[in-house]
Amino acid sequence: MKNNSYIHALGSIIIILLLISCQDWLDIEEPDHKLVSSKVFETEETAEAAMQGIYNQLYQASFSAGWLGSTTVLAGLSADNLELINSNTLDLLQFHQHSLQPDNPYNKNLWGSAYNMIYMVNSLLEGLEVSTKVSPETAQRLEGEARFVRAFTYFYLVNLYGEAPLVLGTDYQENAVEPRSSKQAIYENILADLGIAANALGNTYPSGERTQINAYTAKALLARVHLYLENWELAEIYSSEVIAASGTYSLPTDLNEVFLANSPEAIWQLSPVGAGNITTHTNEGSVFIINPYIPSLSYVKLMNELMESFENQDLRKVDWVNYHEGLGVHHAFKYKIQNATGEATEYSMVLRLAEQYLIRAEARTHQNELQGGIADLDQIKSRAGLPLLANSNPGINQQVLLDEIYLERRKELFTEWGHRWLDLKRTDRAQQVLNSINTDWQTTDIYYPIPAEELLSNPNLYQNPGY
Numbered sequence: 001m002k003n004n005s006y007i008h009a010l011g012s013i014i015i016i017l018l019l020i021s022c023q024d025w026l027d028i029e030e031p032d033h034k035l036v037s038s039k040v041f042e043t044e045e046t047a048e049a050a051m052q053g054i055y056n057q058l059y060q061a062s063f064s065a066g067w068l069g070s071t072t073v074l075a076g077l078s079a080d081n082l083e084l085i086n087s088n089t090l091d092l093l094q095f096h097q098h099s100l101q102p103d104n105p106y107n108k109n110l111w112g113s114a115y116n117m118i119y120m121v122n123s124l125l126e127g128l129e130v131s132t133k134v135s136p137e138t139a140q141r142l143e144g145e146a147r148f149v150r151a152f153t154y155f156y157l158v159n160l161y162g163e164a165p166l167v168l169g170t171d172y173q174e175n176a177v178e179p180r181s182s183k184q185a186i187y188e189n190i191l192a193d194l195g196i197a198a199n200a201l202g203n204t205y206p207s208g209e210r211t212q213i214n215a216y217t218a219k220a221l222l223a224r225v226h227l228y229l230e231n232w233e234l235a236e237i238y239s240s241e242v243i244a245a246s247g248t249y250s251l252p253t254d255l256n257e258v259f260l261a262n263s264p265e266a267i268w269q270l271s272p273v274g275a276g277n278i279t280t281h282t283n284e285g286s287v288f289i290i291n292p293y294i295p296s297l298s299y300v301k302l303m304n305e306l307m308e309s310f311e312n313q314d315l316r317k318v319d320w321v322n323y324h325e326g327l328g329v330h331h332a333f334k335y336k337i338q339n340a341t342g343e344a345t346e347y348s349m350v351l352r353l354a355e356q357y358l359i360r361a362e363a364r365t366h367q368n369e370l371q372g373g374i375a376d377l378d379q380i381k382s383r384a385g386l387p388l389l390a391n392s393n394p395g396i397n398q399q400v401l402l403d404e405i406y407l408e409r410r411k412e413l414f415t416e417w418g419h420r421w422l423d424l425k426r427t428d429r430a431q432q433v434l435n436s437i438n439t440d441w442q443t444t445d446i447y448y449p450i451p452a453e454e455l456l457s458n459p460n461l462y463q464n465p466g467y
Contacts, residue, residue, distance in 0.1 A: 041133055059274030063113045063156060067287055072415060074092075074107075075422065081420050085290075100467075102451060102452040107449065114153050119170060125143060125147070128143055128146075144196060147193035148197040148217060154193075161450065163182055176457070178458070194218050198219055202214060208262075220355075223360075236360055236363040242267065243360065253383060259335055263352075265354065267351040269348060269350060285336065288333070288334075289332075290331045291338070298331075306414060309411055313385055313386070314386060320414075332415040350417070358376070368398060374389045374401065377404060377405055430445075
């Protein structure tokens, strides 16, 4: 425990050095990243700490932190799952009303924090490449972990913004004028990074904590990426590999155990210890649970449209949703702790097994393997206490089964990483669903705008249509 605390602390120090190098990376003078890299990788311990620093930063970076400026909250507002308690928070309201402006500060931080993360990963990869102090085995593992983080970050950039600069180095002059790359090129790099990660990493969690990336983490994201690319067979193959690891992953029957630290369902989590202070609650618990004493301090609630999608007997409605009597609204209750110090008992969930069953169900259904799709979907329905399709509708047709899968994805993955927003877009249902609740919806709203400051600093960037 003492050694782990030391590594966390050292990782935080190193990441501060890297952040100094990459903050506002399009505008700064040339960072002395070579000096940072040479110091970071003088020993294996400091190389390990540098990677731990990246994990810590993922818990703090706007796009991944789970707080107000995160993908989870902003994309949730853009879909039909979340809305604001107080509509006076205008910068957030723009996401919900699809009236997003290029100078929106949340949008700026979303984009900027993702590219800061990419810079840190690139710096670590360059340091590993030139280091003679790190063993080949350790270097290979750290490279796999770092490449996964880069792929993960670009997955959200390409889905939130479309075409984006594909930055693979730390040369500030090149980065400052990097043009937008095609979505195809970005996805090709994501797949390349994930392929290297899957081959470089082992199947276990070296520290025993599911906050570290392993081969199954890479395969889980590969399954999702191939689903988005409509490579149904590959999505089925990768999700099957994760599901087959039953000695490592399982679905807890008690839904209240899903989001606990090192839950058997967790494929990858972020620890609140990464915040670097005395608090040990998750950001999601803090932002989604309505303050019991001063509810006006809370920001978001669940939309009625989401609540109406749940059957009364659905255990997810029972265990993952709470009702605030004073405000008369529902809020997410997947995380039970709003404020805590001491030992962390909940970790922020990033990837989990239930999604892999839903991925495989959809992939199988698209390949007309309907019985396999039903079996996977029934894994989710069974845990939620719902009637099984195998009993209630075994002859279901392909399109109706797909609609059932999309509905279960909404109910299972709400308030997790913007799944609903991304699902509506990739399945071409955004116009139909969102136009019915927002008369100002336009088809160009499927992508967020490139931040205004980025357009001013980089002459090779251009704005998304509609902004």
